[in-house]
Amino acid sequence: MSTYTDKIRETAQRLLKECKVEMVIGFRKGSQPMMNEPCVVRSPEEVDQLIWDSNCGINLANYLTNRKEKIGIVAKGCDSRNIVTHIVENKIAREQLVIIGVPCLGMIDKRKIAAAADGEILSVTEADGQVMVKTAQATQTFAKSDVLQGNCSVCTHRNPVIHDEMIAEPVPEQTDVDPYADVAEIDAMTPEQRHAFFEELLAPCIRCYACRNACPLCYCPTCFVDESKPQWVGKGQDPADVRTFHFLRAYHCAGRCTDCGACQRACPVGINMRLLTKKLNKDCLELYGWEAGLSTETRPALDDYQPNDPENFIH
Amino acid sequence: MKNLLEHMGMEPDRLHFSWISSAESTKFVAVVNQITAKVKALGPNQRFVKKAAKVA
Incomplete structure (x- = not known):
């Protein structure tokens, strides 16, 4: 390195x-x-x-x-x-x-290291696929493949x-990786289970918007969450508002997200909000054969009309 | 959008999209009947609902 x-x-x-x-x-x-x-x-x-x-x-x-x-x-x-x-x-x-x-x-996922290390981490070095973590008590060695960020392990x-x-x-x-294994897992649940799953996933959110700020896609001069006329979404920690924020944040990234993991990395409470953006990435790939950011020549999936675009959601 | 809402746990029959021309009155009636029947079968929505703020 x-x-x-x-x-x-x-x-x-x-x-x-x-x-x-x-x-x-x-x-x-x-x-x-x-x-x-x-x-x-x-x-x-x-x-x-x-x-x-x-x-x-x-x-x-x-x-x-x-x-x-x-x-x-x-x-x-x-x-x-x-x-x-x-x-x-x-x-x-x-x-x-x-x-x-x-x-x-x-x-490296700093949360995985912090969870696995005993005591305060003083330094982290790496060589030949190994990560050496030095704490006050000892030096621990991990295989880098075990402590990769979630998005990197399926990149x-x-x-x-x-x-x-x-x-x-x-x-x-x-x-040999399946980037959408975790999305498929959620898709296999019933609507009730899914609702409960996301209720739990998003419960710790403190609405700090670190995920939005870390994201290169979020560059609007005024974000919808900061607008007050009209106020699109409540600013508190009501579960419905939290859910609305995460839903819309993800949707604004539809067909644009590259699953870089910056949002999850920035989150102070460690919410895996990539489960929302990844669902959209998966849909874009399956419905439009689209992966974001591969060429400057083609127009993004949601910016382009093709006569054969799927429309089975319309009655 | 529908896919993501359903991914987050909204019931599949809760949200509907349709394209109806102003000249298609019979289609309009048919779609409205269809939707109301499906939504009634689901009952009142309990998800994505904000309860009134608790005031002491």
Whole structure:
């Protein structure tokens, strides 16, 4: 992974020196273990801040919305798909971007590590598919495949779909995974069970909107939850309001979500709201053969009419 | 939308979509009868319902 870091720094430095870009968006080490933070580098002297490891789960496409500068951006598979979505939705122009592609082997789920580790985590390092967690008491080792983020373990687009530079050879894509196994599980339930399942899933929600803020798709100037004339949804923690918020948030991402996992990662109470967006992803794939963010040439499923679009829900 | 609502536990017969031209009065009547029959069979909706705020 350190070779990734070196290559990213080298590339960022070259782009900045040659004035190909005004800034490079990447990651730097956070103040806590497993909490890398996004960072903007504007001069060649600052590139040593940039790093890459398995804690770079934040989706950097979120920082491109409506920017006017020439930007270099570090992009793993899901980031690159969200960059494509941004280009398709005219939130940034392709010409403004130099995309530094990073083949990704998945990000670590900090909650899984925190749950498995004894005591306070002091540092987390990794080598050869192993994750070493150092706590005050001991050093524990986990297989990285056991502590991957849920979305990464079923990811089928690890390599950037769009890039100008690549910092390493593409990694093999996972082909033996079923990304929608958990959705199928819910689909097998009765309506009563499903209602109860989501009631329980969403019960801890504190309406902080971290999921919305972390999501690169959520760039409306005023979000529907913040509007008061009209007020679309109540602002409290009434279960019906919480459910309405999550339902609409997911629906606004229909045909656009790349399952990058930023929402779930940002959630302070650990709600897996991806079960909602994934249902829509699955429907888009099954009904329209559509996966978001794979090409700047095709129009999104909900933006495009075809005479053979399924319409069996209409009487 | 219907799919996601049902995914979250709304009954399949609760929400209906139809496309009826202003000239299709018989279709309109037929669809309304069909929908009311289905919704009546389900009974009152208990989900996605906000109870009135409790005031002390």
